[in-house]
Amino acid sequence: MNPLYHQARFLLSTLDFNADVPDQGYEVAFAGRSNAGKSSAINVLTRQKSLARTSKTPGRTQQLVFFEFDSLRRLVDLPGYGYAKVSQHTQAHWRRALERYLKQRRCLKGVFLIMDIRHPLTEFDQRMIEWCDFYELPLHILLTKADKLKYGPAKNRLLEIQKTLSELPHPPSVQLFSALKKIGVEEAHGVLDEWFEIPA
Ligand SMILES: Nc1nc2c(ncn2[C@@H]2O[C@H](COP(=O)(O)OP(=O)(O)OP(=O)(O)O)[C@@H](O)[C@H]2O)c(=O)[nH]1
Ligand SMILES: [Mg+2]
Numbered sequence: 001m002n003p004l005y006h007q008a009r010f011l012l013s014t015l016d017f018n019a020d021v022p023d024q025g026y027e028v029a030f031a032g033r034s035n036a037g038k039s040s041a042i043n044v045l046t047r048q049k050s051l052a053r054t055s056k057t058p059g060r061t062q063q064l065v066f067f068e069f070d071s072l073r074r075l076v077d078l079p080g081y082g083y084a085k086v087s088q089h090t091q092a093h094w095r096r097a098l099e100r101y102l103k104q105r106r107c108l109k110g111v112f113l114i115m116d117i118r119h120p121l122t123e124f125d126q127r128m129i130e131w132c133d134f135y136e137l138p139l140h141i142l143l144t145k146a147d148k149l150k151y152g153p154a155k156n157r158l159l160e161i162q163k164t165l166s167e168l169p170h171p172p173s174v175q176l177f178s179a180l181k182k183i184g185v186e187e188a189h190g191v192l193d194e195w196f197e198i199p200a
Pocket of ligand 2: 038039040053054077080
């Protein structure tokens with residue numbers, strides 16, 4: 001792991017996608033359904049136990065939370081979509097704001113989509129995948145909570161999903177991940193190294 005990842009620190013959290021974070025340098029966004037494990041993945045990838053707040057209760061992250069590695073490189077923990085207790089109206093507002101962010105943010109180098117391996121490709125996930133595909137925004141999928149399945153079934157699930165996605169014009173990359181068992185951490189760092197243009 002490049003030591004840069006461990007240097008991550010909280011920058012700011014905001015409800016406004018047009019935040020006061022200049023659109024410069026390199027940004028990678030973590031998206032996914034509420035409770036999928038986005039914040040946990042961020043903590044493991046930065047090797048910091050409680051950088052991003054995690055919770056057993058869905059809907060923990062309700063703002064865009066920016067973390068920075070250095071003055072040029074940032075991660076953004078996006079609010080989980082599909083959180084039932086948030087009104088339809090608010091959800092629709094978030095969806096539009098999210099799309100605006102994804103479309104306009106020039107420093108955005110790619111999206112990590114976090115999907116619970118037991119509940120992949122929800123309607124929201126599919127929308128995000130199609131969206132990134134359409135705008136040719138690099139997408140990397142973490143099938144997280146892989147520890148919940150035995151290795152064989154997890155691998156089969158990975159292959160199935162890869163096959164489904166291979167029909168897209170720009171198929172995203174997909175991998176197994178577990179924040180609990182630290183599965184797939186190196187592979188995920190490989191993608192981040194590339195997107196952040198971190199010298200080997
Ligand atoms: N077994 C297992 N549990 C996990 C893993 N990753 C996250 N969890 C658990 O899943 C729950 C949700 O994790 P979070 O990281 O808070 O999920 P989130 O996607 O950030 O959720 P929101 O902020 O609500 O959108 C917590 O109870 C975590 O401990 C994993 O790899 N394996
Ligand atoms: Mg969260």
